[in-house]
Amino acid sequence: MSTDDLHHAWKSPANRPSPEAAARERAAFVLLLQREYRSFRFWVIRAFSLLAVITIGLGVSVASKGSFDVKGEWAVLLLLALPWVGAIGFLRRHLQHRRAHPDYNQSVAHSVRALLDANRAAQQRSRMLLGLFALMAPVLAVSIWQLQQVGKARPHEAASLATVMAVVMVLSSLGVYWQSRRLRPEEAWLTELANEFA
């Protein structure tokens, strides 16, 4: 087999999709795009509705037990605000990720190096998020203690709240840690790829 044979086969119609195959793939792609957008809208509505229900429920529960003393119960506000800050931050990152693409006015080598940098930045963000969880733990403890102090939570209610929140935080931390670990093989593979261009 000579290089001429290879070039001949390469230029032949066999190396191009038939109009039927191209139309089929285009239709599959349109379907994929539609599903992607639909599932994203569903995810946003579901996440923010859930957060709104929890916030309103907790707010009503705290307000119904008497007037709200900001000085004595500030930690509850902080505790309520943190998931919203987290959800909005997550949504922003997700939107940025959806819009993001390599700079195609630059070379592939440049894009590979940019991806490697992005991977390392994502690992750094995960470490920061784990730090934030560590900071939230004392805030949670203080807010539960304050609720008990002002008589808005009985000891067994405070214990239940502490248990639930601790479980949520441990699971969230494990999730972030797992995501961060998944980035490491990708970093090694991108480093190898970037070295090929060196």
Add this chain to the structure above:
Amino acid sequence: MTSAEHHALFDRWMADHPGILHRVANAFAEGADRSDLLQELMLAVWKAVPAFKGVSKASTFIYRVAHNAALTWKRGHSTYRRHVDRFEALHVPDEPAAAGSDGRDREVLALLYAEIRQLPPLDRSLLLLHFDEVPYAEIADVLGLTETNVGARLTRTKQRLVATLQTKTHSHP
């Protein structure tokens, strides 16, 4: 760029350059993974449309997007597969049986793509662009290599490829 312009430019690229994405998909994946990668390449081109400033030729831009997406594609990490599988289950994708010179070309291409898939990722990209008759200067620009490097790597890779294919075709006539 409006949504209509985005759609129109994407459709025109797909019509004017129907083979680029197919060849890249063939060189980087096979079987079900190939469908997965092809959808990923189309998605990458779709997302890249607004970034096209017309500085380079459309084909160069598509090469850059496609090779970029293929080189950094993570096999099996995509959720597109199940969408594609579901779609393909509803449609019959059989190609008509090939005969004559078309059949011979298909055989050569099957062997060639199988060998290309065995190469390191960067060499695959180099060979694809070379077979598509992209000039060295443009290959260097797309991949971010020097022209000398492109020439040297291509010569080595082509020699190895032809030798391997000759060995295989002689041992399996």
